Amino acid sequence: MLDELLGRAELKDRIEALQEEKRHLQRRAEAEEERRSEAARKRQEAEAEVNRLEDRIGGLEERIGRLSATDDVEVSFRGTETLRGDRRDEVLARLDSFETSAEGALTAMVTEDVPDALRDVLGERTALIRRAAPCLVCVDDAGLVAAGLAPPTPPAPFVEWGDSFRIDRSWFAPVKPTWVALVRSDRFALGVYAGDAVTPLDEIESDVRGTHSKGGFSQARFERRRDQQVDEHLGRAREALEAHLGADAGEESRAGSGADGPTPPADADVVVLGEQTVLGRFTDLADRTATVDATGDPADALRSAVRDFWAVRLSLL
Structure with a gap:
């Protein structure tokens, strides 16, 4: 009663209302902070994904640039020859006798796509393989041998490193009547x-x-x-x-x-x-x-x- 007479009751009600409004505003502020944190997290994830995609695009563009540069380079065969009979057998025997250290000789049967292993070894000369394909490619890691042969009865495409070239005479001439x-x-x-x-x-x-x-x-x-x-x-x-x-x-x-x-x-x-x-x-x-x-x-x-x-x-x- 005294509070009512002095007008304090109204003030207390006002204080309680303000405190309740304060608590409400605090809850809103906390919720807004959570939303901002979630938004920041999502933004960071999106930025990371964008960076990853940009790196990938950059890598692909660099690879395309290398391939385009390789295609544009003017390269030519060191020589070409049509092999028959004894001359064919002589060339095959030379390649078959080549020996090197383990994983030093690369043999690949190429029909369409050039394997990355050949690109790494031949560089700009990769363009020559496309001209000669389908062909059996024999190269060594020291660059001493680099030749393509077009077998009349070619095997399925393959890529193989070894200490010698993989040469099967049946790909080039009949081994039986x-x-x-x-x-x-x-x-x-x-x-x-x-x-x-x-x-x-x-x-x-x-x-x-x-x-x-x-x-x-x-x-x-x-x-x-x-x-x-x-x-x-x-x-x-x-x-x-x-x-x-x-x-x-x-x-x-x-x-x-x-x-x-x-x-x-x-x-x-x-x-x-x-x-x-x-x-x-x-x-x-x-x-x-x-x-x-x-x-x-x-x-x-x-x-x-x-x-x-x-x-x-x-x-x-």
Whole structure:
């Protein structure tokens, strides 16, 4: 009552209200401080992530710059050569005899992407590998040897350090007798390739119209007739190959197939060479097919095809 008379009750109520407001403001201040701390933490994390990404971008840009600089450098092969026969065997023997310390010789089969290991060793000369690919690259860590070879039957891509180069002769030349067929739209020849010599076994030559002359058949009729002639020729060629390989041809070979001859071993390789447009008819019979440009009579064309297919391109890096 006395407080009311003196007016202190109102003052006490005011004080309590102010204290409550103070506590409320303190709680707000504390909450705001927590929010600021959380915001600062998130900002620091974001800044760290930005720095990490900037470093990564910088590294990638530097790598792109190195690659671009390598591509722009004017480099050329120290020499190129097409290897056949004894010369091929001599070069392969030299590479095969190379010996160095452990992890001193690098061998890589390159088809598309150049391995980083080769980039590190060759530097600006890496651009030469792209020109020579697909190729088997042999380099040593001292820079004494740097060569690329284009094997006719290349292995799967690989990269390998060792104390010598990894050279497999079967990548460059047959290590056992190999059946080789040449197939064109008007010629077929089959032989066995062994010891750098081709032994002809069979041949078929068909009269297939070449070009359409004025008058007579229309162009459409001429093309239909020619397609029929090519189809008949390829059928005879396939029957002859099946007969020689001991496959089930489904019927006795037609005249001219000449199925008499040596029978290949069960593991003999079969290579079919010729025009790209006709090779699809023989892929199921062949271990490997390739396009070659061989003309002339069947036997000579077969030898020419074998010579071209098993030629090895040597590029000195």
